[in-house]
Every structure is written in structure tokens, then in C-alpha cells.
Amino acid sequence: MQTTLSLICVILFLLAGNLCNLTISPTGPASVEALVGTNVTLGVSHAGAFQPEVMWFMGSLLIARWTVGDGSLSGVDSDILRPEQDGSLTFRNVSLRNNSTYTVEMTKIGEAKVSATFDLFVYDILMNASLHTDSDDAVEGDVKFTLYYITMRGEAKEVRWLFNGLQVKNGPHYSIGEKKLTINQPSRNDTGRYTVSLTNPFSSETQHRDITVLYGPDMPVLKVSPTKAVFVSGESLFLSCQAEGEPAPSTSWLFNGESIAASPAGAVHLPNVETSQSGVYTCVMVNTRTEATLERNVTVTVYELPRGGPSCSVQAGNRSAALQFLCLWPGGAPEARVSFPGLSHNASGYGNYSITIHDIQTLHGQEIICEAEHPLNHTQCSVIPRAPVGFLAVILTSMSEDDRTTVEIHCSAEATPEALVRWIKNGERLQTGSKYQISANTTQLFIHEFNATSADLDTYTCTAINPLGNTTVDTTLLGPQISNSSVFLSDDQTEVSLSWHVPLTSVITGFDIQVKGNLTSDFRTIRVMPASARNTAISGLDPKYTYYFRIVPKTGRTAGEPSEQHRTGPAAGLSGAAIAGFAAGIPCAVLVLLVVLGFIYCGTRDRSPRYPVSRAVEKVREAIVCVIVRLFFTFSEGSFSSLQAVVCRSTLTPQNLLRGRLKPPPEYRLQQPERSGPLPSVNPSVRMATTV
Structure with missing residues (x-):
């Protein structure tokens, strides 16, 4: 119709x-x-x-x-x-x-x-649906409690929520959103089984979860009774805690805020107590229904020799030309007495002692010893003041989500005490501001909104200074560059491995890996690599086709000069120079051999033989000469075909003795034709901030 x-x-x-x-x-x-x-x-x-x-x-x-x-x-x-x-x-x-x-x-x-x-x-078919909650427990009086479902595969067209078998409707108490059911201000009446039913035109899934809402009826009464407060190392310690409540509260113990084991009755036994166990012990009693909590603290002191040995250090004094020496050996009972006899014979302290020296010129490289004395042991430690030594600056690069680049130069010199760093650019000292920011310890310079095409590419000078001396390092930042690169093709020619190097001070936030076929004029980015990357592998190549690869360094949105192009594909064959050598060398060699055999042949024919020479022998000679001539003419592209015909006009008949023929040399091609295949699949772009 x-x-x-x-x-x-x-x-x-x-x-x-x-x-x-x-x-x-x-x-x-x-x-x-x-x-x-x-x-x-x-x-x-x-x-x-x-x-x-x-x-x-x-x-x-x-x-x-x-x-x-x-x-x-x-x-x-x-x-x-x-x-x-x-x-x-x-x-x-x-x-x-x-x-x-x-x-x-x-x-x-x-x-x-x-x-x-x-x-x-x-x-898709619904598979592996599961029901979860946003928190482990539902507590009476909380603002909300949420259940949500997850499917490993497939999406639902219709979602139904049920509580104890009855369908839940949107309202003041229940809020149904995308994949969620929220219970507003849950109460003990919301305890029960929750079900989610998922359906689409081709499948369905049902999941259940039992929810218990926690609540508490009253507050407990607590009692604390430790057995002993002061102990000597090696003694045993018992702590007990009791309280009344309905239901009976559970008991747990904390030591300096960290949970420790307790018996079911709520007691703690510490055999062979040590100094490390000195501190505050807290008994925590909880009504499991109401979650009402009551705590009691007990302070325990244990006398013992300090663990380990003393620690020595030195730092810059309040004045630039002063050094403050510190000796630390904390703990123990009583505390250890520490002193620097090489700096002062009378001054000392307990546990933590320091002394400031202004005449420091003779202290460079000298070992300063701290004597540490305890009733149970006498030991020492030492520190050697040193001026800053040479170092290399470390460059870190990061990029924000809006493609703004931040460069961090880290200058950290080995020095005792720790050196402070001054930053200079173009003769001017840098200060913290909108463009530049210096870390609290002065060892890091942050350059915000770095522009790889502007004056940000300059020489930055950091000078590390402590009271004993200073050292200076100049760092010249470079734009995105690649110093060299290489390519390796797998044995089956289906995977290529690229590797590259960059200058140490080149500011780079990433690399674009690009590829093109020989029949296309433009490169295409197939992979974005982070700044830390120095190699990558690309698979899925067709051995029959030719590909060209290159690496483009980038700083933010600024691209540097790409690396050299690397070609992969069918073997290139003999070069033009090699083929020309064969073309010139083989005919010349054959010509020389032809002349020699010609002399032999002619000399034999002119000499009167003592005995008659058979016709068969003559034909063999003629056949040899004819083959050589033909071989020469083959390489000479047949330019003397008439002469060849005269020489070989009566040879190589089926009755001749020489029946084999010499094959012409193989053809030499300049290069196998390149075929362009489909480019490897493109990976999603990845942005990453990494150390240069």
C-alpha cells in the first residue's frame, strides 16, 4: 500500500x-x-x-x-x-x-x-547487587542514617525500598534518593529488616540488611580502686575498676590514650613493670545500650635507668655568631645528669641541658662531648659543628586542576647546625608574596603560576648560611626539553618501547607520546605521561605497517621541542649506496674474470695441440665463456646484446656437456614500500605532578 x-x-x-x-x-x-x-x-x-x-x-x-x-x-x-x-x-x-x-x-x-x-x-543484566550503610551503627537521636546499594553490573529501571516487608514511601521520616534510603532522626522503632528490590526489563535483584538502632536507658555509677600508684622497675602492677549499672557496663583500659588489654572482669595486670609503662591509666566504663561513658584516671610512676643513650645536637643561637649545644637523655628515675665539660666545667643539667657559646671560630670540625651520668650508668655522646658543604638543588614541579604550574626549588645543605637559606634572583633577594613563597625552614622556594615562556626561566641563587660559614648554588631553570631518546621494537614487532632523558633543571609537568603513520602528515597524541616518566611501552602495532613516534615535553600548556622522530615498521632493506656498490663492483669483477678467461681461451685455440682436442672439450670452453659473457651482460643491462649473440650462437645446445645455467644475481631494492596502518588506541589524558 x-x-x-x-x-x-x-x-x-x-x-x-x-x-x-x-x-x-x-x-x-x-x-x-x-x-x-x-x-x-x-x-x-x-x-x-x-x-x-x-x-x-x-x-x-x-x-x-x-x-x-x-x-x-x-x-x-x-x-x-x-x-x-x-x-x-x-x-x-x-x-x-x-x-x-x-x-x-x-x-x-x-x-x-x-x-x-x-x-x-x-x-545490562543486574549482577552482584549489595546493600550498605554510611556508618556502622544507627544511634537513636542522630540526625540521619543512610542505606545505599551498589551493583557490580547493570542498572535498575525501578527501585523499591521495604521495611519489614512493607514498602517505604517518601516523607518526613524517610527520604528516597538515587540509590539511597535515608532515615531522618532514627529511633529504636526503626530497628528491623530493610530490603531493596531492583528491576529492569531483563533482570532483577533483591538484597536485605538488618539494622539495629542503639539507645540507652540510664547513666551508670562508677568506682575506681587502683592497688598501688608508685612502682619500681621489675614489680607487678594490678589495676581494677568497678561500676554499677543496668545493664552492667563494659570495662576497657587506656594507657596514655592507647587501648591496652584487660581481663573480662575489667582488671589490668602488668608484670615486671618498666619505666615505659609510667603514665596515666584510664578506666573507661560504657553502658552498651545507652553508650553513656564514665572515665577514671590513675597515674603510675616507675623508676628505672633511661633507655638507650644520650643525644647531642647543636643549633644557631639567638645571635648569628653563637652556637647552642644541647644534650638530651630523657626518662629514667631519677633523671640523668648531663654536661659539656669541654665547654664549661661547672654547668650541668638533668635530662635536657643546653649551653650557648659565642666564641665559635675554633669549634668548626671539633668534636664536642656531652657527659651523661645516672646512678646505674655513665655514658656520653658528641656533636661536630660544621659549616654548610656543597650541594645540588632539587627541582619539583606540580600542576593544579586549572593547569597552573608551581615550581619548587629545594636547597638543603649538610650543616651542623642546620643552615638557613637566602634566595636571590637577578641580584634581588626574594621574599614571600603572591609570586614567590619561601618555606618556614627557608630551604624551599615555591614559584607560583610558573610560565615556561617568560622571565621565570632564569637563574635562581640559594645561599645556605649557618654561624660557621655559607655556600652558594646557582640553578638555571630550563624550559621543557628532551636531551635524547631511543626506541626498541619487540621481536614480534607488535610492541615498541620508548625511552628518553631530560636535563636536570628542565621544568616539566608531563610528556605527550605522539605517533603518526607514514601516509599522514600530522602526529597524534596517544598517551600522556607524568613528569617522572622516562619510558613507556606501546602495544598493538601491526608489523606490516610503518609508524613514527616522538615525545613532546610540556610545562603546563607550554610544549617544548619534540624529540627526534623514531621510525618502526618493515625492514628498510639495502641502502642506495650499498646497491650502487654492488652495481658497480660485480660487473667489474666479472669483466676482469672474462678478460682472464678470454686470454686462456684464445691462447689455447692459437696453440697447436700435440694431440687432437675433442669437439666436446671445445664446446665446454665455449660454454664457459658464453656463460661469463651473459652474466656480464646481465649486469650491464644487455647493452652489448649483439656481441653476446655472436659469442654464444653455437653453444649450450641440449647435447652440450655444460647443461647448468648460472642464475642472475638477486634484485636489490632500495627500500621496502612503507604501509600505513591504524594508529594505536588513544589512552585518556592523565594529569600528574611529579619530581623532575
Whole structure:
């Protein structure tokens, strides 16, 4: 019927002009549901035109265009889309990314466009659904408690929440959102089983979770009774804690804030107590229903020799030309007495002692000894003051989400005491501000909003200073550069490994790995690497095709000079110079051999033999000369073909003794033809801030 109507319209159009209006309509539902991996057709029918033009859009994107009845179809992805001759569109092996609204437009010459719209919903099979909560416990009186579900595969079209078998509705107490059920101000009445039911046109899943809302009826009464407060190393310690409550509270113990083991009755036994066990012991009693808590503290002191040995250090004094020496040996009972006899014979302290020296010129490189005395032991430690020594600056680069680059220069010199650092650029001392920021210990300079094409690429000077001296390091920052690069092709020629190096002071935030085929003029970025990367492997190459690779260093959005291009693909064959050498050398060698054999041959023919020479021997001689001549002419491209014919006119008949023929030398080609194949697949861009 439709074909007849279209034919009538065509006839009327030819006879009396365009009398039929183009119409289009879906042949099925406008809302189509499909399972992942199946084929689905968005069917349409039309009338009023013989061969209208058809255009399909995914949203506003044109995905297919053809003319009804025309055998040639173009502008479509034949692996996914299949245009039908009636204007319908078929999806092969439909996937989740095909979820969209589709519009088909048909156009008849002289008329406006007509269109139809479809909604395609693609679902996967629901698998491995699970139900979770946002916190471990639901507590009466809290603001909210949330349950949510997760599916490892597939999405639900319909979600139903149930509490003890009854469906939950949106309201003041329950809030249902995307994949969530929120209980507002939960109470003990919300204890029970919660169920989520997930369905789509092709599968369903149901999950359950039991929720208990915690609450407390009253406050407990607590008592604390430790057995002893002061102990000597090696003694045993017992702590007990009791309290009344309904239900009976649980008891736990903390030592200096950290949990320790206790008996079921709530007692703590510490055999052979040590100094490290001196401190505050806290008994914590909790009503498990109400979570009401009561704490009691007991301080325990243990006398013992300090662990380990004393620690010595030195730091800059309040004045630039002074040094403060420190000796530390904490702990023990009583505390150890410490002193610096080489600096002062009378001054000393206990546990933590310091002394300031102003005359420091003779102290550089000298060992300063701290004597540490305890009733149970006498020991010492030492420190050697030193001026800053030479060092290398470390450059770190980071990039924010809005592509703003920050460069950090780290100057840390070995010095005792620790050196302070001054930063200078172009003769001016740098201070913390919007552009530059100096760390609290002065060893780090941060350059914000670094521009690799501006004056930020300059020499930065850091001077490390302590009271004993100073040292200076100049660091010249360079833009994104690659010093050298190389490529290695795997044995099966399907994977290539790239490696590269950069200058130590080059500021780089990443690298673009680019590739092109020999038949294309532009490189394409297939991988973005972090600044720390120095190699990468690219697989999926076709050994029959030729590829060109290069690495482009970048600082933020600024790209540096790319590396040299590295070619991979079929073997290049002999070079032009090698082929020219063969072309010139082989004929010359054959010519020399020909001349020598010619003399032998002619000399033999001119000499009168003592005995008659058989005809067979003469033919062998002629055949040898003929073969050599032919070989020479072969390399000479047959330029003396007439002479060759004269020499060889009577040789190499089927009856001749020399029956084998010399084969011509193999052809030498300048290079195998390059074939360009599909480029390797592109990886998503990755932004990463890393050490240069």
C-alpha cells in the first residue's frame, strides 16, 4: 500500500507537480528498550516521496545520512550502525553508550523536513547487587542514617525500598534518593529488616540488611580502686575498676590514650613493670545500650635507668655568631645528669641541658662531648659543628586542576647546625608574596603560576648560611626539553618501547607520546605521561605497517621541542649506496674474470695441440665463456646484446656437456614500500605532578 501510494505521488509529481506531502511515522514504539549485546532497530515508515533523503541524529550529532532506495550508503559506522532501505536504523551489538534520544529527518525536494523521535534505553543484566550503610551503627537521636546499594553490573529501571516487608514511601521520616534510603532522626522503632528490590526489563535483584538502632536507658555509677600508684622497675602492677549499672557496663583500659588489654572482669595486670609503662591509666566504663561513658584516671610512676643513650645536637643561637649545644637523655628515675665539660666545667643539667657559646671560630670540625651520668650508668655522646658543604638543588614541579604550574626549588645543605637559606634572583633577594613563597625552614622556594615562556626561566641563587660559614648554588631553570631518546621494537614487532632523558633543571609537568603513520602528515597524541616518566611501552602495532613516534615535553600548556622522530615498521632493506656498490663492483669483477678467461681461451685455440682436442672439450670452453659473457651482460643491462649473440650462437645446445645455467644475481631494492596502518588506541589524558 505504501509503495503504491509513493508510486502514485511520483506519477502525479511528474504530471501535475508535487501534490503529495511527505509523511513519516515510527513503525513501533517510540521508546525502545534493549539488552546489551543485542541488535535493535528504530523503525520508521514514510509516504509522499519516492526517494527522500534520510538523516539520523543522536541528540544533535549527525550519525547517518543516506537516500532511500539508493544502494550506496555512506557516512555511517558500519560496525555499529546499519541503515535500512526504508529509512530505519539498526544498531548492531548495542551498548550502554548508545543510550540517547534519536531523531530521524526525511527531506523531499521542495518541501520542509519531517521528523520522528525515539528514546533508546539500553540495559545490562543486574549482577552482584549489595546493600550498605554510611556508618556502622544507627544511634537513636542522630540526625540521619543512610542505606545505599551498589551493583557490580547493570542498572535498575525501578527501585523499591521495604521495611519489614512493607514498602517505604517518601516523607518526613524517610527520604528516597538515587540509590539511597535515608532515615531522618532514627529511633529504636526503626530497628528491623530493610530490603531493596531492583528491576529492569531483563533482570532483577533483591538484597536485605538488618539494622539495629542503639539507645540507652540510664547513666551508670562508677568506682575506681587502683592497688598501688608508685612502682619500681621489675614489680607487678594490678589495676581494677568497678561500676554499677543496668545493664552492667563494659570495662576497657587506656594507657596514655592507647587501648591496652584487660581481663573480662575489667582488671589490668602488668608484670615486671618498666619505666615505659609510667603514665596515666584510664578506666573507661560504657553502658552498651545507652553508650553513656564514665572515665577514671590513675597515674603510675616507675623508676628505672633511661633507655638507650644520650643525644647531642647543636643549633644557631639567638645571635648569628653563637652556637647552642644541647644534650638530651630523657626518662629514667631519677633523671640523668648531663654536661659539656669541654665547654664549661661547672654547668650541668638533668635530662635536657643546653649551653650557648659565642666564641665559635675554633669549634668548626671539633668534636664536642656531652657527659651523661645516672646512678646505674655513665655514658656520653658528641656533636661536630660544621659549616654548610656543597650541594645540588632539587627541582619539583606540580600542576593544579586549572593547569597552573608551581615550581619548587629545594636547597638543603649538610650543616651542623642546620643552615638557613637566602634566595636571590637577578641580584634581588626574594621574599614571600603572591609570586614567590619561601618555606618556614627557608630551604624551599615555591614559584607560583610558573610560565615556561617568560622571565621565570632564569637563574635562581640559594645561599645556605649557618654561624660557621655559607655556600652558594646557582640553578638555571630550563624550559621543557628532551636531551635524547631511543626506541626498541619487540621481536614480534607488535610492541615498541620508548625511552628518553631530560636535563636536570628542565621544568616539566608531563610528556605527550605522539605517533603518526607514514601516509599522514600530522602526529597524534596517544598517551600522556607524568613528569617522572622516562619510558613507556606501546602495544598493538601491526608489523606490516610503518609508524613514527616522538615525545613532546610540556610545562603546563607550554610544549617544548619534540624529540627526534623514531621510525618502526618493515625492514628498510639495502641502502642506495650499498646497491650502487654492488652495481658497480660485480660487473667489474666479472669483466676482469672474462678478460682472464678470454686470454686462456684464445691462447689455447692459437696453440697447436700435440694431440687432437675433442669437439666436446671445445664446446665446454665455449660454454664457459658464453656463460661469463651473459652474466656480464646481465649486469650491464644487455647493452652489448649483439656481441653476446655472436659469442654464444653455437653453444649450450641440449647435447652440450655444460647443461647448468648460472642464475642472475638477486634484485636489490632500495627500500621496502612503507604501509600505513591504524594508529594505536588513544589512552585518556592523565594529569600528574611529579619530581623532575
